[in-house]
Amino acid sequence: MNPPDTTDCHHEAARFLAALDDDWAALVATVGPCLHAPKPAREPWQALLRAVAYQQLSVRAGDTMIARFLALYGAADFPMPEQVCATSPDALRGCGFSGRKADTIRGIAEAARSGVVPTLEQAREMDDDALIARLTALHGIGRWTVEMMLIYTLGRNDLLPADDLGVREGYRRLRRLDRPPTPRQMTELALPWSPHRTAASWYLWRVPR
Template sequence: MADWQTAERRLLRDKTLRPLIQRVGPCTMEVLPREPYEALVQAIAHQQVHARAAEAILGRFAALYPHDSFPPPRFVLDLPPEALRGCGFSGSKVAAIRDIAEKTVGGLVPSLEEAAAIDDETLIRRLVAIRGVGQWTVEMMLMFTLGRTDILPVDDFGVRDGWKLLTGAETQLKPKELAAIGEAWKPWRSVAAWYLWRASDEGKKRKAAEAATEPRPAAKRVRRPTA
């Protein structure tokens, strides 16, 4: 497990991040080691649906396998596509999950042990070749499955929103602009991203609180016609 306290001390040197880190407190980013194959399938399930819906779909998917473990790739490839559609996966997600399974059997998707010896950029280049898997998906796997400490997902809305709110900017930075700023956060850019997500969460809470306290317009009285 990475030493988040070392990361916090390093990031406290950044005058923009410092107040945020002091407000939020210690980084509590959780890493859940699991096979990259499983992480990618779960990521596909969560794309463009609510988390609860995704978990329900994954529950039905897991129930297809008669053993108490995540359905392995060869089992998935033996399933008819209709079985996956019956779990709630869209046609495009079925195609993506089958491609992940094929690429795992073929060796493109490494095991957890193999992935530990592969650098971030190489893993990104390898895995974005899979149908339905983009750079953001691989970055999330690198951070939350492999525990990589130096990932800055500059295409993530929340990360860019957090920086916008911290700096009081009118618009979000372009990904390349934020990437250039993030160079100063190496080798702890994953932790910086985690704090930027917290800044975005703060902004959402402020908006919700402001909306709750705004006075509602008075209801217009309707003059009823007299008899």
């Protein structure tokens, strides 16, 4: 299966969301076209590692840690899983990763080496629920981390990470609510946005403050 071509889908998603109601129409008009850009060349294990690196950090801090991580191997591209497995926890912590993140990163690499984490080609043939079930069984990998991989690596067009604070806070501002919805409420609220929930997430991350 080839990587999805999302250009037409994003145009259709913007039109679909703008037609939902006045709030969505105003948001789409303010933000402009959906520019969501997956990275379909990344292997799933690489995407999971990146997602772990950025957990609870600013983009700038995450970028710095990834740059230090790549520098360990003397290359601008990702090392092989075997190389990461052979890297000591102390070396990973020297990049800025916490002890927990270092253990999780080594676990991801080992799972990629053993085939638990599928290759990109294999992952494209699996549905979202199957991937989430398999990958959240790994130590330190939660649903949000897998959802980021599904959105940004596999280019899935109908996925909303209901646990994501940015999505929930964006919805609060969109609707001018006192508090953001719970993850369960967010899942239910997003049902009418199918089959364009990924684009909806992208717009909610960009609701003006």
